[in-house]
Structure formats: structure tokens, C-alpha cells
Amino acid sequence: MLHYVVDGYNVIKSSSNPLFEKGVLRQRREKLLDLIAEQKPQGSPNNAVTVVFDGPAKVPFMDSIPDRESYRGISVVFGAGKTADKRICDIAQKREKNSQTVVVTSDRGIRRLLAGKGIKFVAAEDFLRKLFAPVTKSVSAFAGNGNSEAGGMAEEFKKRWLR
Numbered sequence: 001m002l003h004y005v006v007d008g009y010n011v012i013k014s015s016s017n018p019l020f021e022k023g024v025l026r027q028r029r030e031k032l033l034d035l036i037a038e039q040k041p042q043g044s045p046n047n048a049v050t051v052v053f054d055g056p057a058k059v060p061f062m063d064s065i066p067d068r069e070s071y072r073g074i075s076v077v078f079g080a081g082k083t084a085d086k087r088i089c090d091i092a093q094k095r096e097k098n099s100q101t102v103v104v105t106s107d108r109g110i111r112r113l114l115a116g117k118g119i120k121f122v123a124a125e126d127f128l129r130k131l132f133a134p135v136t137k138s139v140s141a142f143a144g145n146g147n148s149e150a151g152g153m154a155e156e157f158k159k160r161w162l163r
Contacts, residue, residue, distance in 0.1 A: 004042045005091050007084060007105035007124065008032060008053040014106055014124035017132060029053060037072035041130035042102075050075040050091055054084040089113050 012020050012028050019035075020028050033051060036042070042049050056078055069076050077087055088103060088110055095101045098118035103110065106124040114121075 002042070002044075002047040002100050002102055003095060004047060004049045004102045004104055004122075005088055006036070006049060006051040006127070007088055007103070007107055007110065008051045009084065010105045010107050011124045011127060015128050017128070033071050033074055033076065035131050036074055039131050039133070041127055041133075048075070049073075050077055052077045052079075052084045052087045052091070054079045056080050085110050085113075092119050093117065 008029060012032055019031055023031070036049060036051065051074055053076070077091070079087055082090075085107065088105070092098070092101050092103050092114055099120070102120045102122055103114060104122045104124060104127045105111070111121055
């Protein structure tokens with residue numbers, strides 16, 4: 001099982017998608033979390049996701065715990081006295097198997113701090129491409145009609161997205 005540690009604001013700020021340009025910061029955070037929950041860009045549902053944001057948690061779904069909570073199956077961590085960069089590094093380095101940790105950021109500072117530890121990296125832009133990749137039900141419906149070419153396509157999607 002892989003554990004994706006996502007630099008939330010880095011991903012939001014790396015996006016040119018208008019979805020992240022409108023609304024207050026809280027709304028943009030929720031849009032990112034909703035998209036991750038719905039599109040599962042981390043691939044397999046067995047892969048864990050932690051999204052880290054700077055600052056304190058002052059959003060409706062996190063009233064009871066100021067720095068860590070879960071939202072739609074996604075672990076959400078706020079800086080609460082530490083920078084998001086420090087939190088990301090702490091989370092990534094605490095994993096028993098660094099080779100199963102994937103840090104999603106385009107922040108060179110975080111990459112430098114974690115370099116040489118066996119941790120994998122995904123650029124925010126690449127993560128966004130997976131996040132906004134068109135996922136349609138028509139592919140799976142088409143794959144079920146007995147057409148061998150479509151069945152092969154469905155198998156390719158499974159291999160690619162359910163790693």
C-alpha cells in the first residue's frame with residue numbers, strides 16, 4: 001500500500017483550472033479534497049492519502065481537532081504551529097517503508113529535504129493531470145459488451161489506475 005502525502009496549497013496554486021481560481025481559500029481546499037475523494041488520482045483505493053495545508057484548521061468539518069482530521073476518507077493535516085513543509089517531511093519520514101511513500105509537490109525545498117531517503121515524488125502538475133483526467137462510465141459499459149478490444153482497454157485502465 002502506497003501512502004500519498006499531498007502538499008495541498010502547492011497543488012491548488014499549481015493548477016490553471018478555473019475550479020481553483022474562484023472562492024475563498026477554504027472553498028478551494030474543499031474542492032481539492034472532494035476531487036481527490038471522487039477521482040482517486042492516487043490509483044488504488046487501498047492507497048492512503050494525506051493532504052497537508054499550512055495554518056490552523058478553521059473549517060466546518062474539523063472543529064473538534066485543530067490540526068488533524070479525516071474528510072471523505074482522506075487524512076487532512078494542518079500546520080498548527082508548523083509549516084506544511086515541516087509537516088510533510090515529518091509524515092513522510094515517519095513511514096516504516098519510505099519506498100511506499102509518495103510526496104506530491106513541486107516544491108524544490110521539500111524535495112531537497114527528503115532526497116536520498118527512498119521517497120518517491122510526483123509533481124503537483126502531474127497529480128493534477130490525473131485529478132482532472134476524464135473518467136467516464138462509458139468505457140466500462142463498452143467493455144462489458146463482449147468486444148475483445150474494449151475488454152483489453154478496460155484491463156489496461158485497471159492496470160494503470162489500480163496500481
